[in-house]
Amino acid sequence: MNFDPKKYKIYTWKSGVMLHWIINPGLAINELILGQRIPKVSLEDKTVDKPRVERSYVPCPHCKTLHDSRTWSTQNGTGFKNWFGLYCPDCGEVIPCLMNAFTFIILAVTFPLWGWFRGILRKVWLDKQAQRFEQLGFESVYNPFAGSGWVKQGLIWAAFMYVLMTLIFPLLTNDPITQKDVLVGVPIWLVGGLIFGYFLKRFMDKKGDSAVT
Ligand SMILES: [Zn+2]
Known part of the structure; x- marks a missing residue:
């Protein structure tokens, strides 16, 4: 997918924040236990005068929908349990995500334990997704980092x-x-x-x- 670089700042694994997601060992816990995931590609609208959370978008490479990034948020109860990636409520496919380096190592080492069940686990997970995204709200989220x-x-x-x-x-x-x-x-x-x-x-x-x- 191509995006207007004048309108959007494009984040991929090469961006600083994303690189941090990949190399910080602590974040493997967020991924493996909590199921918190970061999409491979996300966009930030440079032209809107609003806090970042309200002008961030995640494109679905399958159906080309540009989703509000709050589609997957604690506010909507969808910020976690995204072990297999970010579910696209428009087409039902899964948006590819980055993987923390330590998550990768842990998954590779333990592959003999879970590899056999991967297909079944993914299906069970996928079957549960549609209803999680039935009611989404995008009102401004309270930012716990604001003020002091x-x-x-x-x-x-x-x-x-x-x-x-x-x-x-x-x-x-x-x-x-x-x-x-x-x-x-x-x-x-x-x-x-x-x-x-x-x-x-x-x-x-x-x-x-x-x-x-
Ligand atoms: Zn889609």
């Missing part, structure tokens, strides 16, 4: 990553947890969390070219 919300969101993320990387990860790999790791991890994740929160605030609030940003 990014501090709270950043700290929640930092706490989650701290526990995961400092405590749970060493347990899984059988590495000793040292006092130094426990202490050093606090400032690292604190700063990391605040950067993450602020980055997302800027990202989600960002308006189109017609606005001063």
Whole structure:
């Protein structure tokens, strides 16, 4: 599909945010457990003076429909459980998605366990999709990163990553947890969390070219 580059900014795996989705090991959890997925191609209307979430679109390569990106959102109860990709409510096909590198490795290693059932699992999943997308709403979504919300969101993320990387990860790999790791991890994740929160605030609030940003 071709898109007007004057009207749309086109995001693919080469864009910074998408690359982050691929290389951040923590996001494999979002993909594998929560079923949160990012489409291979998404568009941002550069000409509209609205927050990013209200001017983002996902094209379906099967039926060429340009979907509002909020078609798959927590607001509509469709942001998760998208293990096989983003279901297109217009044509019933599945929109291809990016895959986190660690998800890929985990899936490849465990393939003998689930590979046999892939077709059945996909069918069971696909059969459930149409009804999930029957009633979609696109009113403005509350942005938890707006105002000073990014501090709270950043700290929640930092706490989650701290526990995961400092405590749970060493347990899984059988590495000793040292006092130094426990202490050093606090400032690292604190700063990391605040950067993450602020980055997302800027990202989600960002308006189109017609606005001063
Ligand atoms: Zn479609």
